[in-house]
Amino acid sequence: MTSAEKVSLIHGAGGEMMQSLIGSVFAGIRNNNAGGIGLEALDDGAAIPFGDKYIVLTTDNHVIKPVFFPGGDIGRLSISGTVNDLAMMGAKPIALTNGVVIPEGFPIDDLKTIVRSVDEALAEVGAAIVTGDTKVLPKEALDSIIINTSGIGITDRPIRDSGLNPGNKIIVTGTIGDHGISLIAHREGFKFGSELKSDCAPIWKTIEAALKVGGITAMKDPTRGGVANVLNEMAKKSHVSIHVQEDLLPVRRDVRAAADMLGIDPLEVANEGKAVIGVEAGMADVVLAAIRKTKYGKDAVIIGEAREGSGVIMHTKIGGQRFIEPPLGDPVPRVC
């Protein structure tokens, strides 16, 4: 990245270009580790050893627009995003923060609605907002509310996104692309017969059920850049290849139809209530069964497995193979 360059939208879209920006700028922070897993890992969060446990710490800025969308709002999203990042590290969510930047003129009633959504999502997982910060900007300086939610969780053993071994099975905890596709359809004012909606949910209870069974080797949530990006990151960091079966990928029929009309690959858009999980082969069926018993895991499936090698390979319905490339960035802006 040369010195005259400027930040562009694609740098925030969760794909390869974002990795490039992070690599050339934020990876330059030298004070990047407090013991355990730090910034250098670029995982879903950090893990700091404390006694015989780990404190997991994570942060997310939520800039979604519009603030209210089918299936949720920025309040539910902010809790879900941070709870899920903690869960991906194997940590029980304990305490979250609420840092809001509000544009002047924002209706107080909308703020109250958002706060109710925050509370409902917290109650689902037994976590709490324990501290906050409120800033207000002139309306010409900011067009829509931003919420940063950071949080801490506790775990005995952090799960990494880099822990896949050859032979591990790959589970997706539910249907793919619901959040990104429903959001763009809503924004564009499209109607597709059925009501598309976001999968936005705090999925700690689903992850907890999987962890209790055991055999989990790696986890990551497919937000910006979608499943395509997450599979590539996990494969690359774990030094394995991932093979997925196209006919096993769970995509809702209405999401598929909308995605086709929009010309967007559901694999490349954000999900906000899903996880990609690596499991030891011998444990995969019992883990899957445990996940399916939970509220947000009913549609979970095994979509493939890790093998020696590199890259993410899709075995197509007609018997061919093609690489699933990491997207340059999510095709849908301001999705989370």
Place this chain on the structure above:
Amino acid sequence: MTSAEKVSLIHGAGGEMMQSLIGSVFAGIRNNNAGGIGLEALDDGAAIPFGDKYIVLTTDNHVIKPVFFPGGDIGRLSISGTVNDLAMMGAKPIALTNGVVIPEGFPIDDLKTIVRSVDEALAEVGAAIVTGDTKVLPKEALDSIIINTSGIGITDRPIRDSGLNPGNKIIVTGTIGDHGISLIAHREGFKFGSELKSDCAPIWKTIEAALKVGGITAMKDPTRGGVANVLNEMAKKSHVSIHVQEDLLPVRRDVRAAADMLGIDPLEVANEGKAVIGVEAGMADVVLAAIRKTKYGKDAVIIGEAREGSGVIMHTKIGGQRFIEPPLGDPVPRVC
């Protein structure tokens, strides 16, 4: 606050109006405590019991404009703000987060400069940025970079802003009003002979020195709303009155001159490298001596004391008394 109301700039200015917004909206969050000190305390951070220690958690959105200012930049500010909030709870800063929202077109070189400032401030206190999040917004959606810095620290015993007892001495760790006055002077393009500059600094080492001596009963950092706001909050929460001597208030001559020309009270503007500390009377002199030995505590003074009663009373140079009222909000917007 009625239902048709909208958020206005004064709601983010750190004074009474902000307390009103927080009280009517965010105080409505019911899942607000993870044990220990939670959102309901509206302190500088939360404290969560963990083994025989407390994890302190805090968050701050930094929306300062311009991003580079005399004495610092948004990178140094973001670390200082969060380190100081942890320090005010008596906690050693351990691990911080870096959540940035960048407007499209922001120069990469400026980002790198900000990251260097972040690193330098971290090194001063031995803390680390362990995780982050990067979002990019269209330039018509956001006018200037926002950085959220959350963080955790560890303490054996959290210090409260509500712990003052009658008889406690009140220490200010240095000169008052430097950040707010220098920022507005810089923004307005004023020249005042000497170079006014922000006091922006991470003051953990100063606070650590005070804590090691002992006798500290309460702490709070006078950011938005300034010393006037902090003294009122501490007095109200502690159920005491605070009496300060006007002739003991440390205000730099050039800050005073600029403040007079601008018609702004230095007591009502943000400081970014200062603390207001309550100390048991018998310990005040030794605590003060310890603070003065530190880099950011050289100008520390005792400005008054807590007594029975309520309110904040200034004893003027000419022998009168007047209330120091809590400001409606900081007179200077986007100071932190």
